Amino acid sequence: MFENGHLAKKYKIKKCECPSGKMMRFVEPCLLFFISQHVSYGYELMAKLDRFGFPKANPDPAMVYRTLRYLEKEGFVLSRWDTKGAGPAKRIYELTQKGLGLLHLWAQSIATRKKVLGKFLALYDERFKDKKK
Amino acid sequence: MFENGHLAKKYKIKKCECPSGKMMRFVEPCLLFFISQHVSYGYELMAKLDRFGFPKANPDPAMVYRTLRYLEKEGFVLSRWDTKGAGPAKRIYELTQKGLGLLHLWAQSIATRKKVLGKFLALYDERFKDKKK
DNA sequence: GTACACTATATGTATATCTCACATATATGA
């Protein structure tokens, strides 16, 4: 649903036309980054994703697990099973050199994107500076 | 293809794993913003999109025209045919109040996303500050 | 007078990505 209910109400936008503002495949760099900090596994990584704007309440396991398997298939991460700890077995992921490279690529890509958003907001603010309450 | 060919080369990422960093449905706010500046039409709007990172060389008409028709269907813009000028008839679009509202919603959403990207980059820079050449 | 480039709008389809719902299994405590 809307993040800004009052604006939606003001302009009579009833249906959720949801300007999501989400970035495509953004889980990927997030997972790579977390793994670069410390080896980890799906369930743990999933819980960390709210730091980057993913919904804390009900995170979606589908994207996380599928992305992790994809990253391993392509050689960006390696996994091994951990059956030592309590509870069900965990699939522990660690970053490869190639995965580190992909993270660096993502970082540059994200920096570029941030600049574009900054430009949009600058022009937007300039255009509507008088109309602000 | 890659925006950063040298990094891709360095880490031997051959296939285009393309971290696109693109935001979902980003054409929509761009079109709304341009129309908010001045009434316009598809072909002209398409040419302006490179200001927000869309490829200048071969822009994709499909997204532009389909988004414009969607925006009109939902009442965010109005259109009329302009047969006066030279060349084929243009479909001129103008913003409605509802469309202005959607633009404001988008702006807030984009500001939020920019913050998230900033946080990612801050943590990334902190993590890899020593490794920078 | 016609071939070509430029302007202008639009659709068709394949692929990529996301969302939602569901399925499975292990350990732990009531």
Added chain:
DNA sequence: TCATATATGTGAGATATACATATAGTGTAC
């Protein structure tokens, strides 16, 4: 034993993007 928390996954459908193609008016160079 039954609910709950942990843990990993898949399937189907919806949505978004990418790439290709279709149609047509206008100006101009030959």
